[in-house]
Amino acid sequence: MHSHSRSICIPAIFTILLTVPAWAQSQNAPIQITADLSDAPRKLFHAEIDLPVAAGPLTLITPKWIPGDHRPTGPVDGITGVVFTANGQTLPWRRGDVDLYEFHLTIPAGVTTLHAHLDAITLTNVSPKLAYLEWDKLMLYPANVPVRDIPIQPSVIVPAGWGLGTALTPIGDGAYPVPASGSTTHFAVTNVEQLEDGPVLTGQYFHEFALAPEISPKHYIDVASDMAEDSNLRPEALAEIANLVRETDALYRSHHYNQYHFLLSLSDTAGGLGLEHGQSSENGIGEKEFSDGDHQLGDADLLAHEFTHSWNGKYRRPVGLYQTDFATAQQGALLWVYEGMTQYLGNVLAARSGLRSQAQYRDVLAISAANLDCTPGREWRSTADTAVAASILRDGNPAWANWKRGQDYYDEGELVWLDADTLIRKMTNNQKSLDDFQKIFLGKGGNTGPLIVTYTFDELVRDLNEVVPYDWATFLHDRVDKINPRADLAGIERGGYKLVYADKPNPSETVMTANAPPTANVGVNAWYSIGLRVSADSEIKDVRWNGPADKAKIVPGSKIIAVNGQVFSPDALGAAIRDAKGKSEPIRLIVQLDNFVSIADIDYHDGERYPVLQRVEGMPVYMDDITKPVAPPAPAQSKSTTENPER
Numbered sequence: 217m218h219s220h221s222r223s224i225c226i227p228a229i230f231t232i233l234l235t236v237p238a239w240a241q242s243q244n245a246p247i248q249i250t251a252d253l254s255d256a257p258r259k260l261f262h263a264e265i266d267l268p269v270a271a272g273p274l275t276l277i278t279p280k281w282i283p284g285d286h287r288p289t290g291p292v293d294g295i296t297g298v299v300f301t302a303n304g305q306t307l308p309w310r311r312g313d314v315d316l317y318e319f320h321l322t323i324p325a326g327v328t329t330l331h332a333h334l335d336a337i338t339l340t341n342v343s344p345k346l347a348y349l350e351w352d353k354l355m356l357y358p359a360n361v362p363v364r365d366i367p368i369q370p371s372v373i374v375p376a377g378w379g380l381g382t383a384l385t386p387i388g389d390g391a392y393p394v395p396a397s398g399s400t401t402h403f404a405v406t407n408v409e410q411l412e413d414g415p416v417l418t419g420q421y422f423h424e425f426a427l428a429p430e431i432s433p434k435h436y437i438d439v440a441s442d443m444a445e446d447s448n449l450r451p452e453a454l455a456e457i458a459n460l461v462r463e464t465d466a467l468y469r470s471h472h473y474n475q476y477h478f479l480l481s482l483s484d485t486a487g488g489l490g491l492e493h494g495q496s497s498e499n500g501i502g503e504k505e506f507s508d509g510d511h512q513l514g515d516a517d518l519l520a521h522e523f524t525h526s527w528n529g530k531y532r533r534p535v536g537l538y539q540t541d542f543a544t545a546q547q548g549a550l551l552w553v554y555e556g557m558t559q560y561l562g563n564v565l566a567a568r569s570g571l572r573s574q575a576q577y578r579d580v581l582a583i584s585a586a587n588l589d590c591t592p593g594r595e596w597r598s599t600a601d602t603a604v605a606a607s608i609l610r611d612g613n614p615a616w617a618n619w620k621r622g623q624d625y626y627d628e629g630e631l632v633w634l635d636a637d638t639l640i641r642k643m644t645n646n647q648k649s650l651d652d653f654q655k656i657f658l659g660k661g662g663n664t665g666p667l668i669v670t671y672t673f674d675e676l677v678r679d680l681n682e683v684v685p686y687d688w689a690t691f692l693h694d695r696v697d698k699i700n701p702r703a704d705l706a707g708i709e710r711g712g713y714k715l716v717y718a719d720k721p722n723p724s725e726t727v728m729t730a731n732a733p734p735t736a737n738v739g740v741n742a743w744y745s746i747g748l749r750v751s752a753d754s755e756i757k758d759v760r761w762n763g764p765a766d767k768a769k770i771v772p773g774s775k776i777i778a779v780n781g782q783v784f785s786p787d788a789l790g791a792a793i794r795d796a797k798g799k800s801e802p803i804r805l806i807v808q809l810d811n812f813v814s815i816a817d818i819d820y821h822d823g824e825r826y827p828v829l830q831r832v833e834g835m836p837v838y839m840d841d842i843t844k845p846v847a848p849p850a851p852a853q854s855k856s857t858t859e860n861p862e863r
């Protein structure tokens with residue numbers, strides 16, 4: 217159930233949702249859905265679904281626009297083995313000719329319950345040892361009804377001995393989070409909107425830890441791993457994650473969940489994952505990424521990012537990104553707030569919590585700022601357009617990605633909100649900050665259960681003006697909507713640092729490169745020198761538009777066979793770039809494109825270049841103020857984390 221605060225201004229769209237449609241009025245009974253994950257190690261889920269129905273035509277549908285994915289990723293293509301039965305008879309069905317997510321049936325007279333069986337072929341976010349259940353993989357429910365008006369009661373069967381973690385409310389025998397062998401775990405009735413938002417993580421090697429127990433409501437981290445030793449997180453990591461709960465509590469001063477579960481999978485094969493939910497988040501990283509501080513660095517902001525989305529993205533949602541069903545297209549125009557401000561806050565909270573040091577925060581920011589500043593696509597495409605076009609920019613093909621631009625609204629948004637934060641601090645002599653804005657924008661309405669309240673650009677501007685009066689509308693339009701050939705580095709500079717290029721990677725880039733998962737295939741970063749991204753196995757991922765390698769007519773997707781007469785290796789390429797410094801001879805590559813080999817001479821003589829933030833002496837150091845812890849210290853008698861006993 218959703219609770220609603222009376223003090224909040226709820227937009228008109230929101231009020232409409234509260235009216236109960238004819239379908240829901242006629243159906244008191246919830247849909248019953250049992251997800252059987254017994255075959256999850258074989259990448260197959262099964263579902264048994266009982267739907268209350270009345271005689272006549274019925275259209276069932278499965279989700280298309282998955283919240284948080286920002287594109288129509290609903291896995292309808294994996295739904296297979298579909299059989300509908302009623303009163304012991306199999307009923308025929310026909311797919312929608314226009315909307316392929318629809319199943320059309322005619323319910324015979326006298327039938328009040330329709331049974332559906334289906335299997336879901338699930339190739340991502342599962343491994344032989346763990347699985348995420350995202351309910352959109354196997355949900356069927358009536359079409360053309362607001363999903364929050366459809367009651368549904370979920371149950372889950374997991375492989376024998378596997379634990380499970382979820383923010384869904386369990387009912388029954390208390391066997392959760394490690395159910396008795398072969399048993400079914402039942403959860404309280406919810407609605408289709410909330411069930412889609414309530415994933416389950418299950419795994420053979422499973423631990424649940426309570427975090428910062430002095431804070432209410434309760435927070436847990438549920439960890440499943442491919443290898444037995446990884447899911448029992450080391451105490452230092454748990455202490456930092458508990459700090460994240462405290463720092464987030466201090467920053468937002470409100471919450472919109474009954475309890476919160478970080479779901480964390482550690483696997484080199486299940487695939488990377490970061491998906492936000494109101495009361496939980498799915499976080500999938502490499503199996504050793506929490507094994508020590510160095511391995512942790514690359515994804516150190518992931519938990520903070522997805523947790524922040526419970527406020528920024530789930531509770532407060534751009535008006536076009538919220539739709540009353542999962543069939544209607546979501547509009548991304550304000551993703552530079554939804555994702556961009558979350559990118560900023562996730563990195564800030566990671567530093568405040570100790571998941572990253574302040575120096576590591578700056579190193580990582582240098583890497584993303586330099587990348588944006590050397591993205592020539594910004595000469596034709598605004599940041600706003602990367603947000604509007606989000607659903608067609610998520611394919612991740614690196615070829616000419618710098619000329620096309622990708623999902624830059626994340627990192628561009630981070631720079632814009634750092635710019636705003638430092639500007640507020642400067643205008644108020646460091647008495648106010650973007651933290652004060654969060655207390656207004658994300659904190660209005662006080663504490664509630666799961667709740668979605670939409671917002672517009674104008675509300676952002678109003679709330680910023682409440683912190684400090686300024687022409688915030690122009691500030692945001694200039695940075696987001698206009699063509700800006702250079703990245704917004706004003707926040708870094710006002711914060712006491714400047715972006716420069718050194719001849720060695722910054723310490724964090726070195727650590728992240730050395731500790732990247734094997735699947736990352738990290739090679740040579742020659743982007744800021746000759747303008748090439750090259751994988752360890754010699755493939756040219758991208759060529760910087762108008763850079764030295766572009767002028768040598770090198771093509772993304774080529775392989776480098778030789779460098780200055782030597783067989784390619786990452787070290788040979790680095791040495792060639794260093795050796796060419798101050799000389800006149802080009803760097804000579806032999807490259808293979810498809811079945812053809814050619815010579816490319818790169819006329820470049822400035823040596824290796826890597827981004828770093830350099831302190832500007834005499835300036836206020838707002839960036840260091842921003843990344844300092846703000847939460848009160850944990851009570852001395854309270855342990856940061858405890859292994860959660862079976863509940």
Ligand SMILES: [Zn+2]
Nearest residue numbers: 521525555558
């Ligand atoms: Zn995000």
